[in-house]
Amino acid sequence: MSLSEKKRPYFLISNPKIATGSVFSQAVICIYNHSPQGAFGFILNKKAPPCPSLLLYPFSSSEEDPLSGGPLARSSLFMLYQKNNGSIYYTSNLKTIRNLLEKNTFPKNLLLKGISFWRPLQLDGEIKENYWIPCCPSINFFNVCRNNRYQHALTEMNLAPSRFYSICGTS
Numbered sequence: 001m002s003l004s005e006k007k008r009p010y011f012l013i014s015n016p017k018i019a020t021g022s023v024f025s026q027a028v029i030c031i032y033n034h035s036p037q038g039a040f041g042f043i044l045n046k047k048a049p050p051c052p053s054l055l056l057y058p059f060s061s062s063e064e065d066p067l068s069g070g071p072l073a074r075s076s077l078f079m080l081y082q083k084n085n086g087s088i089y090y091t092s093n094l095k096t097i098r099n100l101l102e103k104n105t106f107p108k109n110l111l112l113k114g115i116s117f118w119r120p121l122q123l124d125g126e127i128k129e130n131y132w133i134p135c136c137p138s139i140n141f142f143n144v145c146r147n148n149r150y151q152h153a154l155t156e157m158n159l160a161p162s163r164f165y166s167i168c169g170t171s
Helices: 096-101 122-129 146-158
Strands: 010-012 028-035 039-041 070-082 088-091 111-118 132-134
Touching: 010 146, 028 088, 028 146, 039 070, 070 096, 088 096, 096 111, 111 122, 122 132
Parallel strands: none
Antiparallel strands: 010 028, 010 132, 028 039, 039 111, 070 088, 070 111
16 A cells, blocks of 8 residues: 555654754654645644744644744644544634634644645655655654654654664665
């Protein structure tokens, strides 16, 4: 089964050898949609740059600060939340985000500024070239603080960074 056929959402972590300074260096990604038309998802462990907009002040989530969901649409706000049955959803509707937070409907939630997109077959190629490592579906990133999510994934999957290829793109 190809990853584009996997039940969504699913998680990826970046190869530890991706260059430091890259937006995807030591990234944990929630791939929300992956199809032949492309893929999109959110980075779950990078703090968003400060926002001068007053838009975020009425919002608070289970994270202390919004996360950088990705390098695209950085002025857009998204909410990723987990229902009691473990299902993960997202919304970009500000009214819905406000209502969910005010009512504390889903305490396991993340506010994200921005999103990550991949062209058709781009993500499949990057996975084949060892840029991304599919995560165990049982890892729950909502219960781990932002700074520890990457190491938590490596530990849960019993992976040591020293065992990875020194250059991404080699198989």
